[in-house]
Amino acid sequence: MTRYSIFRLARNALAYRPNWPRAWRSPDPRPAYDVVIVGGGGHGLATAYYLAKEHGVSNIAVLEKGWLGGGNTGRNTTIIRSNYLWDESAHLYEKALQLYEGLSRELNFNIMLSQRGVLNLAHNEHDLKEMSRRVRAIRLNGIDSEMLDPQGVKAEVPVINISRQVRYPILGASLQRRGGVARHDAVAWGFARAADARGVDIVQNCEVTGLDVVNSRVRGLRTSRGTIAARKVGLVAAGHSSVLAAMAGLRLPIESHPLQAMVSEPIKPVLNSVVMSNTVHVYLSQSDKGELVIGAGIDGYNSYAQRGSFQIIEGQMGALLELFPSFSRLRMLRQWGGIVDVCPDASPIVGKTPVEGLYINCGWGTGGFKATPGSGWAFAHTIAQDRPHALNAPFTLERFSTGALIDEHGAAAVAH
Amino acid sequence: MLLISCPWCGQRDESEFTCGGEAHILRPADPDALSDPEWADYLFMRTNPKGRHRERWCHTHGCGRWFNMERDTATHDIVSVYRMGEAPPDDRDGNSS
Numbered sequence: 001m002t003r004y005s006i007f008r009l010a011r012n013a014l015a016y017r018p019n020w021p022r023a024w025r026s027p028d029p030r031p032a033y034d035v036v037i038v039g040g041g042g043h044g045l046a047t048a049y050y051l052a053k054e055h056g057v058s059n060i061a062v063l064e065k066g067w068l069g070g071g072n073t074g075r076n077t078t079i080i081r082s083n084y085l086w087d088e089s090a091h092l093y094e095k096a097l098q099l100y101e102g103l104s105r106e107l108n109f110n111i112m113l114s115q116r117g118v119l120n121l122a123h124n125e126h127d128l129k130e131m132s133r134r135v136r137a138i139r140l141n142g143i144d145s146e147m148l149d150p151q152g153v154k155a156e157v158p159v160i161n162i163s164r165q166v167r168y169p170i171l172g173a174s175l176q177r178r179g180g181v182a183r184h185d186a187v188a189w190g191f192a193r194a195a196d197a198r199g200v201d202i203v204q205n206c207e208v209t210g211l212d213v214v215n216s217r218v219r220g221l222r223t224s225r226g227t228i229a230a231r232k233v234g235l236v237a238a239g240h241s242s243v244l245a246a247m248a249g250l251r252l253p254i255e256s257h258p259l260q261a262m263v264s265e266p267i268k269p270v271l272n273s274v275v276m277s278n279t280v281h282v283y284l285s286q287s288d289k290g291e292l293v294i295g296a297g298i299d300g301y302n303s304y305a306q307r308g309s310f311q312i313i314e315g316q317m318g319a320l321l322e323l324f325p326s327f328s329r330l331r332m333l334r335q336w337g338g339i340v341d342v343c344p345d346a347s348p349i350v351g352k353t354p355v356e357g358l359y360i361n362c363g364w365g366t367g368g369f370k371a372t373p374g375s376g377w378a379f380a381h382t383i384a385q386d387r388p389h390a391l392n393a394p395f396t397l398e399r400f401s402t403g404a405l406i407d408e409h410g411a412a413a414v415a416h
Numbered sequence: 417m418l419l420i421s422c423p424w425c426g427q428r429d430e431s432e433f434t435c436g437g438e439a440h441i442l443r444p445a446d447p448d449a450l451s452d453p454e455w456a457d458y459l460f461m462r463t464n465p466k467g468r469h470r471e472r473w474c475h476t477h478g479c480g481r482w483f484n485m486e487r488d489t490a491t492h493d494i495v496s497v498y499r500m501g502e503a504p505p506d507d508r509d510g511n512s513s
Contacts, residue, residue: 243466251457251463252461252462254462255438256464256489300435301435302471305490309417311429400459400461401452
């Protein structure tokens, strides 16, 4: 791997013919691997990277049916935070946030992590009480969190409207100062480059069409680029988790829904934090290019079409203007949809399956990006050791039979 | 936005409707006899197909009545709409989907 540095940048800037080698190889799939990861998004690439780095597994392939990070990794609103109510979630998302904090250096790739603070707004008495409880629970887990009054919100976000003369006035907010945003593509590219450097084969344009399961044990995969034998297979293909699981005869508690987002035309710096509101339901930040990046909730129906309905983004705009009336004449530049796994308890499934050698990482709902490194780290441990790490042990598929659900609906600061 | 034919009200915009998820999930006849995994299958597990999907919808901001719809989750094409308690049109024709 060519190491990126200020000196190399300067040398290439001055060179008549810059020499930037490809960041990762594009190999043909080999006939057999120790571990095959299905899904070349952030979570899958992180899994492969940590398998190679932490567990010494060298013979790994990542299969991606499209291009790297072309699914939800490239479609989310890039928000990172760990302000979850329940201990299980708090530990997992905090692990991810801590890994993010050192990730640019570790991967030698600038993921543009910007810990600009994440505000979650309260609009009524119930919001305030719930928020007060959540902030204390988060602090008990050793994670930074604080409460703001309306003036405190205004001080952080001068452009916000804290008037009481609106339908959903802002009565306060929780603030996680270590939260923020990162460049989503860079997270995928950084993990891909670092995994490739450790010998991981990243195979793009390779769609999995079947799983070979013999006597309840996985033997390999059928793909659009031939049959591949594998001792262990990890499914990390949010949106299509149910489709892949069905290839092994498994049913999941997951429904695939569109989640839409959009960006405005670029404007001068106006918003220096991430602002989220569960009650009016919108969340936004301003990108380095000046665009407002805006997201909200899922479309109500099942879909694999990577697009949604207009009334959803209409509601999103209404919510945006409730908080920021001054954005009313801002034009929207682009709008898109991704397909997210929706789990009944709004928590992910990261662990083993009833099929030996088959592992699954899915169900992150609308909030998977923030977990990318932690998810990959814990999933790599699960695959390498054939048992979950303490961090992801509560997030099993069996919890739906035992009843030990991790209900993060609403508790996760913003609805999933 | 989908254009949906309510069996009682005719064609209306999707914004008048609420999707109620997968249809034809029957409540177990003898709940006491069910094991935990069987309960989990009934309560939580879903087919979630990429392609034709039979689902329940409610005309929330209209007549308020529930009905069934068969819809393609990859294209959003609505294949058929039929009333609660009716068999899916494909089944009545002797086809399977």
